[in-house]
Amino acid sequence: MQAVGLDDPSHVGPFRTIAVLGQGGMGRVLLGAAADGRLVAVKRVHADLADDEGFRARFRREVNSSRRVSGAYTAPVVDADADAPAPWLASLFLPGPTLSEALSAVGVLPEETVRRLAAGLARALTDVHRAELVHRDLKPSNVLLTEDGVRVIDFGIARPADHATRITHTGALIGSPAFMAPEQIEGGLPGPAADVFALGATLAVACMGRPPFDGGSVPAVLHAVVHEEPDLTGVPRGLRGLIGACLVKNPALRPSPQEVSALLGSVPAAARPWPEAVHALIAAQRAEVDRLVRTAPATAPPSVPPSAPVPASRRRRQWIATIVTGGVLTVAGAVGAATGWAADLYYLAVPEPVPTPGNVPLDQVADRHTGALPACDHVFARVRTPTGFAPERTLDPPSRVTPHNGQRSTQCTWITRSGDRINITWDQYDSTAGRTGAERAKEHYEEFYRRGVTSRDSAPGFAEEALREKYLGRSCVLRGRDGNMNIFVVVEGPAYPVGRCETVTGDTGRQAMAAVEAR
Numbered sequence: 104m105q106a107v108g109l110d111d112p113s114h115v116g117p118f119r120t121i122a123v124l125g126q127g128g129m130g131r132v133l134l135g136a137a138a139d140g141r142l143v144a145v146k147r148v149h150a151d152l153a154d155d156e157g158f159r160a161r162f163r164r165e166v167n168s169s170r171r172v173s174g175a176y177t178a179p180v181v182d183a184d185a186d187a188p189a190p191w192l193a194s195l196f197l198p199g200p201t202l203s204e205a206l207s208a209v210g211v212l213p214e215e216t217v218r219r220l221a222a223g224l225a226r227a228l229t230d231v232h233r234a235e236l237v238h239r240d241l242k243p244s245n246v247l248l249t250e251d252g253v254r255v256i257d258f259g260i261a262r263p264a265d266h267a268t269r270i271t272h273t274g275a276l277i278g279s280p281a282f283m284a285p286e287q288i289e290g291g292l293p294g295p296a297a298d299v300f301a302l303g304a305t306l307a308v309a310c311m312g313r314p315p316f317d318g319g320s321v322p323a324v325l326h327a328v329v330h331e332e333p334d335l336t337g338v339p340r341g342l343r344g345l346i347g348a349c350l351v352k353n354p355a356l357r358p359s360p361q362e363v364s365a366l367l368g369s370v371p372a373a374a375r376p377w378p379e380a381v382h383a384l385i386a387a388q389r390a391e392v393d394r395l396v397r398t399a400p401a402t403a404p405p406s407v408p409p410s411a412p413v414p415a416s417r418r419r420r421q422w423i424a425t426i427v428t429g430g431v432l433t434v435a436g437a438v439g440a441a442t443g444w445a446a447d448l449y450y451l452a453v454p455e456p457v458p459t460p461g462n463v464p465l466d467q468v469a470d471r472h473t474g475a476l477p478a479c480d481h482v483f484a485r486v487r488t489p490t491g492f493a494p495e496r497t498l499d500p501p502s503r504v505t506p507h508n509g510q511r512s513t514q515c516t517w518i519t520r521s522g523d524r525i526n527i528t529w530d531q532y533d534s535t536a537g538r539t540g541a542e543r544a545k546e547h548y549e550e551f552y553r554r555g556v557t558s559r560d561s562a563p564g565f566a567e568e569a570l571r572e573k574y575l576g577r578s579c580v581l582r583g584r585d586g587n588m589n590i591f592v593v594v595e596g597p598a599y600p601v602g603r604c605e606t607v608t609g610d611t612g613r614q615a616m617a618a619v620e621a622r
Contacts, residue, residue, distance in 0.1 A: 303349025523596025
């Protein structure tokens with residue numbers, strides 16, 4: 104951690120910058136101060152990368168993923184602007200070392216501490232998967248040890264569950280080799296079980312100080328993960344069975360995060376959850392932050408416009424170089440290519456055609472949907488669900504309607520006693536300077552399209568267009584776009600597997616749009 108330099112911005116969005124927390128090939132993480140005195144960690148992307156369409160889409164997904172995951176085990180998002188010249192994401196600053204930093208400073212953790220760590224990470228993954236996401240990069244450097252427990256950070260490559268990408272199709276693996284699941288390495292779709300594999304590898308490192316799959320090179324590590332058994336020498340006997348179960352090759356045989364929690368049982372309450380040496384690191388970091396805050400100059404937000412952007416072709420070359428050196432490992436041919444690799448390789452170089460209904464260009468379409476979205480009580484009274492479903496009222500209705508940067512979102516949920524769930528999310532995009540709401544809605548809508556996985560519906564009957572997909576045989580997902588409005592419907596549960604959930608999903612989507620029209 105160091106004070107900001109002359110080349111650093113004095114402000115990022117509304118936040119005054121104080122210090123540099125970290126940096127990498129894609130950007131820097133800055134310590135910022137809000138007008139109300141709160142401290143935030145601001146992830147700011149290098150401006151040279153911002154004009155690359157693929158990179159900005161990836162960052163926008165990170166923002167959306169981070170906002171979708173809530174709970175006591177993640178760092179809450181305070182603000183973000185994915186459309187800024189240099190996109191940024193601000194999360195609440197939580198003092199504490201990463202797990203990798205703590206292990207480097209104090210050595211391996213005792214068994215009871217690893218149990219507490221495992222309990223917190225299992226709960227964090229439960230929250231991530233409940234939001235229909237897969238983290239895909241859980242590892243010690245993305246685990247934060249704070250005063251009151253553990254936090255999972257960095258949703259930079261998180262994706263909707265069962266979400267394939269063009270990068271993975273062409274044999275490029277996104278993730279960290281020692282923590283990637285075998286199915287991820289072999290070009291398959293990393294589902295929630297891949298996060299459980301990464302959980303096991305992370306816990307093994309906490310116990311042993313090294314990964315359970317080792318090798319002198321990246322190919323050797325990848326081969327070991329796919330073909331060899333984990334080396335758990337040094338893992339306490341009481342944790343060996345649990346960690347071993349997380350690391351089995353077959354994803355269907357790994358425990359779910361909820362099952363991991365059940366295997367761990369109750370963890371004793373503790374005001375200081377970590378060894379004293381870790382709390383000393385937290386205290387030292389807090390003291391350094393206090394010093395930097397006291398000595399940082401108070402400056403007004405800059406009034407000068409941003410510098411001229413770098414040409415797109417140059418930015419794209421820089422982005423590709425950054426990806427290669429920043430954690431995306433190209434192993435095509437060494438491990439094998441996924442089905443349809445030739446077409447995917449073609450569409451990696453050539454933009455795939457994107458169909459858009461209607462004859463009017465999106466940049467000329469006026470906002471069809473305006474004003475506040477309906478609260479869940481209004482929706483519950485208008486949407487008819489199958490017998491047995493009841494509204495979930497665990498959140499107060501006002502907290503479900505969230506305006507942010509010209510985007511309004513509402514989320515409503517119905518559940519059954521047997522664990523079935525219907526979830527509807529509405530996202531309404533208002534026109535902003537230079538961009539119509541329809542353009543913004545279409546951009547977000549297309550982020551969820553996956554060639555060969557998602558089917559397009561050009562006439563769903565309740566919206567202009569829709570995307571449909573089936574998640575691991577267990578649930579149905581529908582995404583619809585109508586002008587500047589997107590809807591997201593998920594139907595899942597033991598009574599509604601694929602084969603039964605399709606009709607309910609379509610009917611719910613129709614009623615969801617009708618509920619908005621009737622507000």
